[in-house]
Amino acid sequence: MAVEAEKWVHMVTAQTPTNIAVIKYWGKRDETLILPVNDSISVTLDPDHLCTITTVAVSPSFDRDRMWLNGKEISLSSGRFQSCLREIRSRASDVEDKENGIKIAKKDWEKLHLHIASYNNFPTAAGLASSAAGLACLVFSLAKLMNVKEDQSKLSAIARQGSGSACRSLYGGFVKWIMGKDEDGRDSLAVQLADEKHWDDLVIIVAVVSSRQKETSSTTGMRETVETSLLLKHRAKEIVPKRILKMEEAIKNRDFTSFAQLTCADSNQFHAVCLDTSPPIFYMNDTSHRIISIVEKWNRSEGTPQVAYTFDAGPNAVMIARDRKAATLLLQRLLFYFPPNSDTDLNNYILGDKSILQDAGLEGIKDVEGLPPPPEIKDGIPSQKNKGDVSYFICTRPGRGPVLLSNKNQALLNPENGLPK
Ligand code: DP6
DSSP states (O other): OOOTTOOOOOEEEEEEEEEEEOOOOOOOTTTTTTEEEEEEEEEEOTTTTTTTEEEEEEEEEEOOOOEEEEEEEEOOOOOOOOHHHHHTTTTOOEETTTTTEEOOOGGGGGGGGGEEEEEEOOGGGGSSHHHHHHHHHHHHHHHHHHTOOOOOHHHHHHTTTGGGGGGGGGSSEEEEEEEOOOOOOOOOOOEEOOOOOTTTTOOEEEEEOOOOOOOOOHHHHHHHHHHOOHHHHHIIHHHHHHHHHHHHHHTTTTTHHHHHHHHHHHHHHHHHHHHHHSSOOOOOOHHHHHHHHHHHHHHHSSSSOOOEOOSSSSSSEEEEESSHHHHHHHHHHHHHHOOOOSSOHHHHHEOOHHHHHTTTTOOSSSHHEEEEEEEOOOOSSOOOOOOSSSSEEEEOOOOOOOEEEOOOOGBBBBTOOBBBO
């Protein structure tokens, strides 16, 4: 260190996206290293709409490692945080910040303590994959702070030890987590299949479904599945390897029909595997099921899929529309079936890219109330509306991978004392 007595604070801030799996990761062959029983593939979501921002700081004045999540101090004692911190620290290099006269030698990193502040730009309680973006952001920002020279794939293998799905958030676009074979997990890492510009027709709509039920965490759920489900063994051995190849092909060729069929089938099989667990795990609820039948009915009436749906370990639906036109028609259908309460501002009901509302000709609640029933509803079958079953929708698209934020105003820690702003 330059001068021990100096109370400098050196920090970096990064932004990392979340991701949604279209071929699911479910089940570990090694719980500590977080090694999966099958490959998985995901789409990275636009960080402008869903992301984690993390500031990491180092200073000789810090007496211990500390972390704040959405402004509240949390413990760093979990094995998963500790694995990520240990792995990153062991790869740290010399750092020199000429502008501020700070020099940190490689060997000093073992003694120096860190302050970490992390913030999600979407409600954590919404049950969206906040841990994926969070752990990926932690690893990415620490690697930048400590001048870790490893490439993004190697970093993904570290993020994987924080939360499996986090390894796929180290890249934008379309990402594959290769399960690997090595016992030490070094070959279990993420690779980018295509960047976000490769298939930029796709539009993604997330339905944040109101839920009262406390869900089984992914970690606990998949442990119980591995212990009790025979269907999981069949899925991991026979089904997923073939599906991965087909999905890679569909992404490469921008073949939406195959992409949608594979995405829906894999989501449904993941939830079937949850039901095959003892005791059974229910992540989807009645609203989730209703969304599936709305999309299935519409896709069938069109003859080719317009929208794919997928659900993680919770009731929220992630719908991927083939293009903007399909997304507009989807939003009209969703708002027809799940209108907001009359006193809700449409602006608070549709988050993210609100421009789809204009395309759909929906300027206010009156327009939503005037939406006609979708034509695929057969005459005589009453179309039940479900006000209040969806908390809100987020309109987004495939997005970029992690980036450093150089604007000092975006830092979450105070540059003077390294405490949350
Ligand atoms: C259903 O990555 O949250 O979202 O590795 O135990 O932290 P841990 O689990 P996590 O599991 C995600 C499961 C999933 C499917 C997926 O993202 O592939």
